[in-house]
Amino acid sequence: MKTQQNSSSVQGHLPGEVGVWVFILGDMVVFSLFFVTFIYYRAQNVELFTTSQEMLDQNRGALNTLLLLASSWFVVLGVRSLYQRLADMAPKLFGVAFFCGVGFVLVKFFEFREKISHGITPTTNDFFMYYFIFSGIHLLHVFIGIGVLAFMILHLRKHGTSTLNMVLIEGGASYWHMVDLLWIVLFPLLYLIK
Amino acid sequence: MNTRNQLICAHSTVIFVFFTLVGLVFLTGWVPPPSPALTAEQTAAIFTNNTQLRIGLALIAFVSPLFMGLAMAIAAQLKRIEGSSHVLSNLQLLMAAVGVLAIQFPTLAWLGISYRPGLSPEIIQTFNDVCWFIFLGAVSPGVFQPLAIGLCILGSESSEEVYPRWLGYGNLWLAFLLAPGVLIPFFMTGPFAWNGLFSFWLALNVFFFWMILNYIYTLKAIRAQQASEQQVTWNRVEMPGTVEHHGARA
Numbered sequence: 223m224k225t226q227q228n229s230s231s232v233q234g235h236l237p238g239e240v241g242v243w244v245f246i247l248g249d250m251v252v253f254s255l256f257f258v259t260f261i262y263y264r265a266q267n268v269e270l271f272t273t274s275q276e277m278l279d280q281n282r283g284a285l286n287t288l289l290l291l292a293s294s295w296f297v298v299l300g301v302r303s304l305y306q307r308l309a310d311m312a313p314k315l316f317g318v319a320f321f322c323g324v325g326f327v328l329v330k331f332f333e334f335r336e337k338i339s340h341g342i343t344p345t346t347n348d349f350f351m352y353y354f355i356f357s358g359i360h361l362l363h364v365f366i367g368i369g370v371l372a373f374m375i376l377h378l379r380k381h382g383t384s385t386l387n388m389v390l391i392e393g394g395a396s397y398w399h400m401v402d403l404l405w406i407v408l409f410p411l412l413y414l415i416k
Numbered sequence: 417m418n419t420r421n422q423l424i425c426a427h428s429t430v431i432f433v434f435f436t437l438v439g440l441v442f443l444t445g446w447v448p449p450p451s452p453a454l455t456a457e458q459t460a461a462i463f464t465n466n467t468q469l470r471i472g473l474a475l476i477a478f479v480s481p482l483f484m485g486l487a488m489a490i491a492a493q494l495k496r497i498e499g500s501s502h503v504l505s506n507l508q509l510l511m512a513a514v515g516v517l518a519i520q521f522p523t524l525a526w527l528g529i530s531y532r533p534g535l536s537p538e539i540i541q542t543f544n545d546v547c548w549f550i551f552l553g554a555v556s557p558g559v560f561q562p563l564a565i566g567l568c569i570l571g572s573e574s575s576e577e578v579y580p581r582w583l584g585y586g587n588l589w590l591a592f593l594l595a596p597g598v599l600i601p602f603f604m605t606g607p608f609a610w611n612g613l614f615s616f617w618l619a620l621n622v623f624f625f626w627m628i629l630n631y632i633y634t635l636k637a638i639r640a641q642q643a644s645e646q647q648v649t650w651n652r653v654e655m656p657g658t659v660e661h662h663g664a665r666a
Contacts, residue, residue, distance in 0.1 A: 241570075241582035248589040255618070259607050348606065355599065355608065 238393030246400045249363075253404050256359075260352050260411060267348065274349035275413065277342065282333050283413040286326050287405065293322030294402040297371075297395045304391065313378045316371055319398070323368040330361055353412055360401075360408055367401045370394045419642040422492050426638060428485030429631045433624060435479040443472025447620070449548065449611045452604045456537035459544050463530035470530055477523035480516050486631055487512030490565060493579070493637045497572045504568035511561035518554040522547035548600065548610040552619060555597030562591040562626060578637050586629065593622045 236243065264271045300315035334354075337343075344354040374394045377387065441447050450462055463469070487509050494505030529535060529543045569584030599608040600615050607613040 239581060241580075241585035244582045245585040245589045248586070249592065252593060255613075259613060263606070344602070351603075351606070351608075359596075 238396050239389050242393040242396055246396060249400060250404070253407070256356055257407060257411060260356065263348055263352070264415075270347060271349045272416070274347060274353075275415075278353070278413050279333060279336075280413050282329055283409050286329050287409050289322045289326045289329070290402045290405050293319040293326075294399050296322065297398050301391060301395050304386070304388065309378070309382065309386075313375050316375050316378070320368060320371040320375065323364060323371060323398075326364055327361065327368070330357065330364075356408060357412065360404055363401045363404065367398050370397055418492075419638050419645065422489050422638045422641075423635070425485040425492075426489035426631060426634050428482045429627055432479055432482040432485070433627060436476055437624075439472040439476040439479075443475065444469050445472075448616060449552075451611050452545070452548070452609050456541040460535070460537035460540040463526070463540055463544070464533065466530060470527055473523045473526050473530075477520050477527075480519040480523070483516050483519070484509075484512055486627060486634065487561070489634050489638065490630060493634055493641070494565065494568045496576070496578050496637075496641065497568060497574055499574075504564045504571075508561045508564035508568070511557040511564065515557040515561065518550050518557060522551040552610050552615055553597050553600035555594045555619070558594045558597075558623065559591045562587040562594075565630070566591065578640075579633055583629070583633055587626075590622055590626045590629075594619055 296315045296319040300312045300319065303309065303311040303315060337350075342350055344351045371394065374391055377390060381387070445468075450459065491502075491505040491509045494508070495502040498505055525543055525547050529540045566584045566587030569579045569581065569587065572578070572581075596608060596614040597619055600610045603609040603612070603615075605612075608615050610616060
């Protein structure tokens with residue numbers, strides 16, 4: 223019955239439950255701290271950071287950005303289809319989002335593997351330390367997000383539309399958007415900033 | 417009666433936080449900690465003839481088991497959520513016990529390297545490294561305890577709200593904040609070294625913030641339980657009268 227409560231309050235509607243936002247906003251505060259730290263240490267040694275940055279594969283970074291943006295878009299379509307009573311579409315759309323997430327992990331895996339095979343590790347220099355740690359922590363969020371998407375699909379399959387918990391679906395969707403948003407800041411910071 | 421013992425456990429948090437901070441801030445003076453980048457001789461000098469440091473370490477070691485008080489009170493409240501198969505509340509309790517060891521072992525080992533004069537600086541340096549790796553780097557019990565608490569609160573299916581749901585998410589978030597401690601053994605400088613922004617400053621603040629937050633909401637939960645139990649006893653006293661009124665139903 224939570225579905226009704228949610229759709230009725232269109233004005234000032236908070237997706238998911240308040241608690242999810244404690245986590246999401248909290249997480250974004252920590253990542254902001256990461257970003258500020260990166261910018262601070264970059265300013266101390268701009269040359270090292272720019273020369274190291276040139277060794278990153280911008281195409282892979284851009285591909286991953288596209289994958290996450292597409293994935294977020296499919297999550298939006300999925301949630302919308304539930305409100306438009308097109309519930310059959312939702313698991314499929316979330317499924318596409320899920321595979322975009324898996325694609326992100328694969329691209330990241332090959333990117334890391336290539337770096338390590340060229341002898342570039344977190345101990346190479348400060349830039350690569352931040353590169354590995356921040357994208358590693360972000361990757362951990364992607365893993366959790368993929369799990370959340372899988373959970374959302376299973377929940378839909380199990381409950382259909384009758385006893386569907388929209389608060390759960392919206393909370394999961396919001397989390398996935400956060401994962402996307404963090405990458406959208408992390409990508410230019412690591413790969414593009416001049 | 418049950419709730420009074422819970423309150424004793426919960427309030428031991430105050431003693432733990434107060435004396436740990438006194439030990440850390442005033443006696444050892446390790447806020448911030450000595451840098452990992454010091455030479456062996458510089459590190460050894462910290463532990464030579466430093467009675468104040470030794471008293472501080474002994475104090476921290478002594479009060480550290482009081483950390484279990486909060487964990488025990490939380491466990492008692494989580495059991496109200498979980499019912500008879502209270503695995504997550506036990507899991508967080510055991511994580512807390514392991515966490516206490518991660519305070520006791522390094523503090524006693526620090527006392528060990530400041531016990532005899534004339535130890536070689538390299539030995540002192542190595543022991544000091546290991547102590548910091550455990551004191552701030554062995555974060556996994558500190559990650560898994562809030563994780564267990566958070567999952568337990570979020571998984572609640574009872575109608576009665578023991579803890580607010582956002583506190584469940586809050587615990588998950590704080591668990592994540594402590595996690596960068598695993599990077600401590602890999603860095604001597606920068607934000608992930610044991611005196612760095614994430615490994616020390618953030619971890620220290622998060623840890624005490626987490627304790628105080630859970631302390632406040634555990635106290636609220638205990639008071640709510642107390643109130644509901646008093647109501648039950650009150651109803652029992654009233655029983656003889658009500659039985660007559662509703663005699664037909666009985």
